[in-house]
Amino acid sequence: MSKVKYYYDSETLSYRKIERKKGRKLGYALLGITASFLAGFLLLLVYLNLPQIETPKEKAMKRELQNMKLQYEVLNKKMTQAQKVLAEVENRDNNIYRVYFEANPIPEEQRKAGFGGINRYKDLEGYDNSKLIVETSKRLDVLQKQIVVQSKSLDEIANLAEEKEKLLTAIPAIQPVKNENLNRMASGYGMRMHPILKYRKMHNGMDFSAPTGSEVYATGDAVVKKAQRTTGFGNLIVLDHGFGYETYYAHLSDFKVRKGEKVKRGEVIGEVGSTGLSTAPHLHYEVHKNGKVVNPINFYHGDLTAEEYDIMLNQSALENQSLD
Template structure:
């Protein structure tokens, strides 16, 4: 039992018992309760941080493992992208050059990844940046792999057709050296024989006696064979495939018909001076795709280095053409 406490009252000259202050007791009680609650909350927070439930620990391990795997995946995709870029460089600068195929542009390889936000559903998470970046790299890598796979399929097809392609590319002179008088005019700006003005001459003029043989410069199919008193006069066009066409103009006569297949070196007609021609000669043109090419680059099969050098010099002279 607690001892009673007294105080000395000077008015009554006696000891009086000390009474309890209810307000003070109430305040102390409230403070005690608040202190207990605060200590409990701090203890629970510390306890829950140190000692997580089995489910929480499992979830945390999965999240950490997922983050690690994403980082590892991103690293591997970066390495794969570097390897793919090297293959793409060889594809454009080696394989496609060998087979004269058009290089694939960067726009074609990376098409389909602009505009709308494809990864909006990945936003709002703790590791959204990491997941979005990895997903984006994966999509781009997959797209580039598809494009590269199709490109290699095309290269394989070109390789299988290499023999046919080499036989089809125009590679000889259309008029034999023994029949040539001279190289009358080459590819480039030349003086027109009738209008006496400088105009683009899109082919080469081979001056030869009337009736000299004209040969197909590569395998192909006769695309057209026309007789005319204007322009090219009697002329034929051969479709060699692989984007190549050759034109033989101002012929005296031709021995082929439309749709007929010819081989390199086949006799297709005779030198003449029909159409807008001022002297017997063959006007010869080479076209690749929609672009007319300088024919002088296509005589590598029947000329020695010395003869080819002479051909280059003669064809580059800015003289008057014959048509």
């Protein structure tokens, strides 16, 4: 309640109440409203020109933005580290694994190729931090593609390794008759005088002279393709090693395997004999590669020392008479 004010009237010698005029009250009211508006406007100008003054919501959003930038920086560092590790794997893949397994290296352009076509990152543009987000997204996409390419490459290498292991166990690699059972290495690969036909002809294998009944061994993992009596070779076993390799074991006195049976390198498959066109007990041994006869002297690395191999090499080169 506002105070009532009085004044002294000298004419009436009494106190009179001071009455406010209605127009003045309205003027005061308008003045107050105007002053409030101006004060508010001035405060707004001050607020807009002082960026350090932030609302709690703005402060929270600013903290969230800073945290986002920090997370993107951490993500980029992790991607950089991942790319270094992947580059080392790619280097070993191209220069070790693929060289060993005789596979073509993967071109660098294929490993690090970008993505063509439409703009994949259009939705990420138009913001204050679009550049950071787009560049990070691009790096992540390229890294993911590199990982996919390398994963497929390692799958291929694993398959090649499995095939290589099978090849190493299948390829002929040992003597078909043990040294302790050998009388001599009677004849090698090349032109030789045939003991029965009495003319020079190609001798497609090697003759190992040994007592009748001496054990004959499979020279590599294989499947028995033939185990039968023939005219020229007498009792003959043919092993299919896969990868284009076959081996022939002729003039046997006995079979220890049957057609279709799987055998391992070093497994006994028959016994030395003198069946067919043969003049003495021996094993006639041949190696075929992709349907063509090759010199067996190249396939004894699995059980001969360098000295033993050198002796056999010299003996096989002699143009003596073959035993079949």
